Amino acid sequence: MTRAQAVDTMAAMTTYETGTRRWTRAEYEKLIDLGIFQSGEAIELIGGELMVAEPQGAAHYTAIWKTAKALEAAFGPGWTVRTQGPIGLDAESEPEPDVAVVPGGPDDYRSAHPSRPALTVEVAESSLASDREHKGSVYARAGLPDYWILNLVDQVLEVYREPAADRSAAFGWRYARREVFNSSAQVSPLAAPPDPPASQFPVTSPPSTSRVCPVR
Template sequence: MAVISPKIAHFTVEEYHQMVEVGILSDRRVELIDGLILEMSPEGTEQAYFEENLAKILERLTVGRAYVRENKPIALSNSEPEPDIVVAKLPRSQYIDHYPFPENIELLVEVSKATRSYDISTKKALYAQEKIPEYWVVDINARKLIVYRFPEPEDYRQQREFSASETVSPLAFSDISIPVSDIFAI
């Protein structure tokens, strides 16, 4: 007797939008990743605090040069994730008609505690595949920043970890410097 394995249903971005529009997913925190609708982890207080620290720093340092978005979708080929922070190109008004596309994105940031392994594997591969130029993972548990740069088809060519005693400069804004300790400031 042949064994039949169940198949996983994949959805397009359009199908996902239809479900959102008719309210099927209205009471759920979800995102579309590679055609799968995934439940998002609840945001803890530490994650929210450190995310806000970095978002405010990025907003202040890139004022008039970029648009900083928090917890909002981005439009990828078969995914619609909601990164913790997106630094997108101006003008902001272009996003009234669409979420930022990969070519609009200067920097993506995920602030990780419980989701660290997912953020440095699945999400990193997705963002590299979509050619997002720079991806940061704020590792709350280790109090460090992991920076990925130069996307290739499945991964980033460069990875570097920054401790709280170091500073980092985004590729798109090499003239600004962010002390990693400021991300974790209390």
Template sequence: MPPATLTPPPAASTAPRPLTMRWTVEQFHHMGSLGWFAGRRPFLLDGVIWEQGPMNPPHASAVYLLGEAIRVIFGAGWVVRPQLPMTVDEDNDPSPDLLVVRGSPRDFSIVHPVTANLIIEVADTSLQIDLTEKAERYATAGVTDYWVLDVVNRELYVLRDPAPLPAGLGATAYRDQKKYAPTDRVSPLAAPQASVLVSDLLP
């Protein structure tokens, strides 16, 4: 019997590759209205739908504590939106854990906010993406004050001063990045007269 002939695999340029479907914010919201995401927690980054795992008790408690504290700090004339859509552009709806923007709730009865005065994400399993991909989207949207509450390591990251990245990258990042311990106090840029103890935000 002659030896078997092995056919080499196709060249990299012709090898089959999985295709990633890109979605717009409009399509993403329409899918949600049809019930595609019932019981799930998706968000959209650069046209790709990401799914977060079920919200565990520390994450849920932190979102509640943040909402209580931030409402006291900002008061009337500000809208505090927990885990609601935000339309950064046609390809991005990061759905932040907490968004603060000047105005009234009815200002967003037709369109979602496109920027914010303060955004806070709670990180238990999402710290890396919150400090990278999401930070880049928020900076590009002109969000001047972005906080990430790390409930695992009990720290608060505060990112400020968004600035364009080097030419050609087409993105923006935060130049001022600080990390705070539970015993530290932090003031939002939009409410500098008030401050909050980091430990009061942690579950």
């Protein structure tokens, strides 16, 4: 190899760009069937990427449990409140939201995961930015109408609605409306029956009014 050829080869190696292997939901489920992932391993498929879920500490688990109980009371019969169960969102996403409310009973989903929860809730501490930007975008892209983040960092409930296309968002969609509530506010899920029982969510903060914020 001549010096000129060596220089050309090194230049080509310098400018080579590595890529990221993206996965489909069918491939992801095949990996699960093959036992590639260990039981209890907190991995989700979000927009074709395998993501490690937030570790579940005591506060995180308690918030999930209390939220699920509150939503069971708010929705009543005819609905199932799932905790950390898979959602077959689209061809490249199978998230496992902390809480999801789906129509029907458990037996309705024996052959396939639910795909369109009426309400999706994530409990967030270290995952707050990802839940807002990545999961929020992929949920909006799927047209999920009601997405809540129980923000344990700021001790508020963030309610996201009105999915809208946005090229700047992680997956091309975002929620156009975001409301922030504290523990003194009463929040009604969009799909809940009229006049549901008052439900208290596990948000602890000084009393104040809710506020509408632009989605960033």
